[in-house]
Amino acid sequence: MRFTLLGPIRALTGPAELPLGTPQQRGLLALLLLQDRPVPIDAIVDALWGDRPPASARSTVRTYSSRLRQTLARPGAPGPVLHRTAAGYRLDRGAATLDVTEFLDLLDRGAGLRRDGDAAGAAHALRQALDLWSGQALGGAQGEFAAAQRVRLDMARRTAREQWFDLQLELGEHESAAAGLAAAVSEEPLDGRLTELWMTALHRSGRTAAALAAFRALRAALRDELGIEPGARIQVLHQQILRGAPALAVTTDRGAPEQLPADLPVFTGRDEQVGWLRGTLTGPAPAVAGITGLGGSGKTALAVHAAHRLGDRFPDGRLFVELAARSGSPTPPLEVLAGLLRAVSPGVALPSTLAERSALWRTTVARRRLLVVLDDAADSAQVSPLLPGTPGCAVIVTATRRLLELPTVRWHRLGPLSETEALHLLGAVAGHDRVAREPQAAARLVGACSHQPLPVRVAAARLLDRPRWTIERIMAQLDDDLRQPVVMHEDCKIVDEPIRRAEAGLRPATARVFRIAALPGSPDRSVEDVTLMLRVSPAQARAALEELVDAHLVEETSTDRYRYPVLVQAYARRRADQVEGPGGCRAALELLAAVPA
Template identity: 40%
Template sequence: MNDMNDMNGMNDSFGASAVGDARQLRLCVLGPVRAWSGERELDLGPPQQRAMLAILAMHARRTVSIDVLLGGLWEDPPARAVTVLRTYASRLRRVLETDRTRPRVLPMADNGYVLQLSAGCLDVEVLEERTAAAGRARAEGDMAAAAGLLREACELWKGDPLAGLPGPYAQAQRARLTERRLIAVQAWAEAELGAGRHAGVIGELTMWVDQHPLVEPMRELLMLALYRSGRQAEALGVFADARRTLGEELGVEPGPGLRELHQAILRAEPALAAPPAGPAAPFDTTAQKSGSTLSPPAQLPADIADFTGREELVRDLRAVLTSHGPAMPLVGVSGMGGVGKSTLAVHVAHSVRDHFPDGQLYANLRGAGSLPADPAEVLAAFLGALGVADAAIPQGTTERAALFRSRLVGRRILVLLDDARDTAQVTPLLPGTRSCAVVVTSRTWLAETPMSRRVGLEPLACEEAVRLVATIAGGPRVAAEPEAARQLARACGFLPLAVRTAASRLATRPAWRLSHMVDRLACERRRLAELTTGELAVAASFRLSYDQLSAEAARAFRMLALPDGPGVSSAAAAALLELPEQEAERLAESLTDLGLLSCPHPGRYEYHDLLRLFARQLVRQEEGPAAEKAAMERLTRHYLATVAGLYRVVRPGYPFPDLVAPVGARAGFDGPVAGLRWARQEIPAVLAVAGQVCREPGGPLAVVADLTLVLIQLIDLGMAVPELCELAGRVAEATRAAGLPHSEARARYTLLWALREMLRTRQARHEADRVITLCRQTGQTALLAPALTALALTSIRHCDDEEAVAWCDEAVTLAAQEGNRSSHAFVESMSALVDVALGRLEPALSRAERSLATFEDLGDRVGRIHMTYARATALHGLGMFEAACEGYRECLAALRALESWDRMPGVLVGLAESCRAAGRPAHAVEAAEQALVIAEEVGLEHRRANALTALGHALCDLGEHDRGQACLAEAGSGM
């Protein structure tokens, strides 16, 4: 059986009922509390929040009251404990729910919460199912089946249950589940012994006896397994050790069970004999017949003493390699150069070598080099290690492979094939019997090779990388500079080879501080040169993969590394490479297959940080500055055309897209929903590239300014506002320094509205003055009219009402003269908001109605949402609260249809206030709680503060004054 301390993150049998739904929630409590949605692990937050989830999980599908949760989390709950619970629940919903406005996984129920889980999605429930099934198999006399089921049950543990969780409930459950684990292990060992498989349990039982020396039933099972394996003296030694330990620890003698078994072993009673079991296959029948002795091959390279991290993955691979399924276990480990594939494979192979007593075979296939190993030569070496004389080894690869498979029938041999080039190289080297197991490492994915388990190896986690630095360079040095150690790991991209190289340099230079090494790695142009010592060189490892590339793939590898940000889409790759999108995607996919790119989503490609540096060095060497600048300008213009196309579908009829990009410069989106999906995925890359071009001298500043102008639609949607504000400010200063007032006006126009959205009113008012001046100088009326309304909106508390109204009247007149209906409606809508702020509610309502009619006629769904909101606000001010509520609900429905969440907190707060005014505080609480959940998800602290304020007032209206005051206090502290 596998080491029972081992368990992969999500056992194949765990969550089997969830196969039909990729979003199925699965929870583990038999170890650190963890959760998955499909294949994606969820971030469950801090320990106490996880402890709350653990309580709900252990009571799955049953209501857990607030009082029970309080008692489970705290010995003495603090004064604001209920508010803290509500916050935890909101954060958990943000992680667990697919529809955050209608909680289904974690709804409130009867002054508490209930966690709705499907059957088979909680590991502790799976444990009970497996255990019960094993009991039925045992009652029917099928001990082998019982042992298999109990093995599956035991493998569900992955450490101490509820590890690291605070609170009385976790402490009590930890003790109960630990005892439950001992019972399950004991039942497994009994079933294995009942099936006649005594030798296979000795190692496991020895470990458990060492960990729990006072558990006498475990010692009895170990004694019996040893005796049945012909190791009588060791069995009696277990009894002697038990007598000594029990006497020293407790002052008692062994119990009756141990004493009776001891006497039975001394008398060699026939009742102790094992039930029949199949004979073990000899290692080499040819050698036995000739009377010679042949030792099993043991070809594994030495395991490294400082192997660090990847504990769960090691347990997972151990479990796969030692499983007894219908097919031979075949594990593939792929990944970029330097990520630690070979180190992991060798470490795992050593950890399971005892399960393969007939030997371990190893071959370095040199797949990343220019002279990959010939499978025929590898087979000849394997056959020689298995006792086949040179003269008896056939000549052809096919014949050698057939003999190799024949030699392995019935034997338990582990084969490690390191650094494979492709499937054609690997296939002849695979055994044909399920008693063997194979580990293959490769920089490519080997998609055509059927495997039991594929691992796309990623860099280390930060703490794992820091531990590796400490192991190599010295723990005291890391303890003295913990932050520098983390910075060092980040500079190495958490790549094991890079971390090992940097730490090895430190190890040979004891006078160096870690911070000194961090400073040396800070310069990106020198970083790869610094990551070289002795035979360790990160760039050399990358070069092996690069040298395999065709000329067109090599150029793609270089050029796609140019833009900053979170990678490139296939469309962006096409712009960089000046190729059709389909051809660019083909090249990117080929780089992904070789481990030089990763593909987190279909059609999107990313570099590891160090690989990006390596590729950029190659650009400077092989392309030159002119090619680099031309590629970045192509990409910037591509983004400009795409964002302009997005603007056309999100705000149809508005003039800005036509100011910066001609119609048809890029194919448009199918509709606003498709456009917004693109924006959520691609806008971070667009913003990163715009900022990059703005920083580099000689870049196309005018193009970036135009891009900044059409990115203003993000503010309409409430998306990426702080990031856009930072970019617009940078572009504004760059265009001012370059003497480009026309472009400066466009950048400052976006900056103005971003500052207003972030409630930085004083700065927004200052920018409005500058924009108006620049627009009058450069004749940009399309920007001037709405800028005047922005000035009015930001100056309401700092000017006379008449002055604000005059600015709005001038704006409306200018927009009417421009003749663009959408722009005119927008200016009217902003003027309506000014009227609301000034208390001119009837003119505001009239303007909102006119703008709404125009937006409906143009098919502008976003404009319609804004005007429906403005109309609802005016209706609330006029005391028409029910009509206002209906307007806010209409806004919410439209936002859901657009899959746009960022504006929802503000609308929900408006709904809550109108519900309060209409005398329905319970509905107000519901709306405000939804606003809080979504505000925590989408960001901007003032949205959360507004939601807390609305919730606090509604709770007070409802009579829950303590909760209400707590929310109001929290809102005040966050503003």
């Protein structure tokens, strides 16, 4: 015999279904099946009728139990037996099976397989668990107990479904996941987690515009229904899709560890930097290359692209770790080492201290040819324990600034794209035909984007969202955005975010120089200008401007002369108005104007 509760309450003997009676009688059977212990008659009455039971409730329970006992009895064959004891009623299932038990066992099995690194096995177990459902749990039953159990079981089903979709993405089954998620999101349009998974599946399937549309639909629904914005996690995913973050499409080769994100479908320029990385990482000594640059300059994309190009040089695997400096909560090196060690040596026993774990990591990778990408590093203390100590292994570190306490790292400062490269990127995302129709407007647009990959991609996304707009019109809108005291468009906030993080990392005095020195119309600034506007010494002005160079907020053009990129200057001027106030801004400009040219 088989009992099912993940749908209509049924008792099956082969193809035949036993008659289980009224909804309340079915509710009693479900209660006894789920409790699996004696249930006092008063507890049964509460479960079936709540606070307002009929006067005949106790006798009705006795009648229901008698009928169920007769229905479940199978002459000549052992079967479930409903007992009445001093402690209450208890159903002994015997050899009969229950779908709820199987469902929960499969969830536990899937969780164990996933912990052991068997994603395919875990996905199979979860799919089997989900296939047990045939409708609303405890279908046909009434009462508070049935309602509570429906909520509990449905929450477990939703969690299992989300985990199954997540495993599909991990296994590279993006198209299949996208189809299933589309149906799930249509049923639950306010579920941010389902939309997040759907956006990832669509993006990895090459349907980036649809992924962005899914986010807009969720945001509109949440605003209309609840008056709230999407959560922080899905907003980060939205920004990653807009800037083409490669970490959204992890490869799934199960041989030597291959954790590299997929290479960008459109990778523009950077030939010189790729050549430099190849030369740095393939020498005889332990090789560590560092890439610095403002957020959005393409550090991660370059590191991933180069790592893909160097695959034949590192047959023992390529690892990718997000160190998460930009999140404000960098991943501790002890935690990073746990992931690295499990990747190269599954089942390894992990020491508890950082020193022991770092030593085990270096021992484990000795005599291997392994490439590790450490993305978005916070500081030297985070990176140092992760560096191998023997030849053969190579590491690429990306960070917003040089980590000077790591003497073995060779650093490269990543600047903007050339105009030709930026135009090619704009066309690759928004359509080369649109760029070809308005070459001068396109050149002005990428110039206004400072030739940086992230702003160019965001501008291209805006073009995609407005297929009937000309580039000239987009350029006019961008000009207007740059003049506004507060950015209004979401994509402008995305472009501002890396600059905001860089400003937050400055010393207060340097941050004031950053804001005030941006006020004049020209992007060019000298040490003398800063000395006049802020009433500081030339040495103080020079030190602050050099700190801004290190933060990638200004560029040195010649001795004691510097230049703001277009977007950085626009951001700094808005911040000056917010922090220094209109009076402070006017005073600084008047000090500069008072000096004869």
